[in-house]
Every structure is written in C-alpha cells, then in structure tokens.
Amino acid sequence: MTLPFATVALDPGPTRTAECLLPAVGSSVRGARALVRRELSRWGTAELVDDCSVIVSELVSNVIRHAGTAFALRLCTNGVWVYGEIFDTGEGVPCQREPDLDSTDGRGLLIVGSLSDDWGVVRSLRGGKIVWFILGTGFGNRPLAPRPHAVIG
Numbered sequence: 001m002t003l004p005f006a007t008v009a010l011d012p013g014p015t016r017t018a019e020c021l022l023p024a025v026g027s028s029v030r031g032a033r034a035l036v037r038r039e040l041s042r043w044g045t046a047e048l049v050d051d052c053s054v055i056v057s058e059l060v061s062n063v064i065r066h067a068g069t070a071f072a073l074r075l076c077t078n079g080v081w082v083y084g085e086i087f088d089t090g091e092g093v094p095c096q097r098e099p100d101l102d103s104t105d106g107r108g109l110l111i112v113g114s115l116s117d118d119w120g121v122v123r124s125l126r127g128g129k130i131v132w133f134i135l136g137t138g139f140g141n142r143p144l145a146p147r148p149h150a151v152i153g
Contacts, residue, residue: 014076014083016043021072024064024088032060032073043077048136051115052082058108059131063088069128081117081136089128093121 018039022028033053040049056073063071067090074085094109112119112133119133 015078017074017076019072019074021070022060023070024068026064028064028071029057029060032056035073036075039075040077040082044079045077045082045136048082051135052084055112055115055119055133055135056084056086058112059086059133062094062108062131063090066090066092066094067128081134083132083134085130085132087124087128087130091128093123093129094131 016039018035020031020035022031033056036053036056037049040046040052052075060071060073063069063086067088069089071086071088074087076083116133116135117137119131122130122132124130
C-alpha cells in the first residue's frame with residue numbers, strides 16, 4: 001500500500017523512517033506516542049521525544065475528534081531533526097484559533113506551533129489532508145517545508 005504522504009525535499013535527506021496505520025479510537029493516541037518514544041530513542045534523537053510525543057498526541061486527537069477516520073503516521077529523521085506527517089481522509093482542515101479563556105479545549109494547534117520548528121497542512125490529491133511538523137532543526141540544516149504541489153496522488 002502506498003501511503004499518500006507529501007513528497008518533501010529534505011536536506012540532508014532522512015536516513016530512517018517509521019510508519020503506522022491506526023484506527024480513529026482513543027487508544028491510538030497511546031499507540032502513536034509509543035511509536036514516537038520507541039523510534040526516536042532508537043534513532044538517537046531521544047532529546048526530541050517529549051516535544052514530538054505532545055505534538056503527535058495533539059494531532060492524533062484532532063483526527064479522532066474531527067475527522068473520525070483511520071489515519072497514517074509517518075516519522076522521518078536524519079539523526080538531527082524529526083519530521084512527521086499525519087494523513088487522514090477527513091475533508092476538514094485544522095485551523096489555529098484563539099482559545100476562549102474559559103474553554104478547556106481549542107489550544108492543540110497553539111501547542112503544536114509552540115513546540116515545533118514549523119508545521120502546516122496540505123491537501124492530498126487522493127482526498128483528505130496531511131498535517132506535517134518538524135522539530136530539532138535548530139541543531140542542523142533546516143529542511144524545506146512541503147508545498148501543496150509536492151503532494152503525491
């Protein structure tokens with residue numbers, strides 16, 4: 001199965017990749033965090049585990065809550081930075097909003113933005129969307145962010 005992820009020019013390119021498909025159920029948040037912890041520790045990027053785990057938790061929670069569809073998670077690294085993508089077939093696109101001071105939710109994308117070096121959303125030519133993020137680039141070469149025309153179909 002070919003996963004509909006963005007094709008991203010990364011410099012230097014990733015040397016390790018991990019992917020998984022997960023259902024839109026609450027326990028998938030835990031499964032996605034476990035993948036982050038296991039792979040980043042194995043890759044020697046353990047200093048990014050905590051931030052990456054929070055980012056992935058927020059994005060996976062959004063998929064479960066708003067798209068309600070199975071989703072794919074991909075993590076890549078060159079040993080310095082970590083790039084992640086979450087693909088789902090939902091039509092809605094996440095947008096960052098100002099949280100209501102009395103609200104207990106609505107801050108997820110603010111958290112993603114504060115912990116990542118960069119993040120964004122691109123539409124997949126197969127339908128759905130890809131939410132991507134990158135962190136750890138302060139220690140090496142900054143990869144290029146995906147562009148909508150770079151999405152594979």
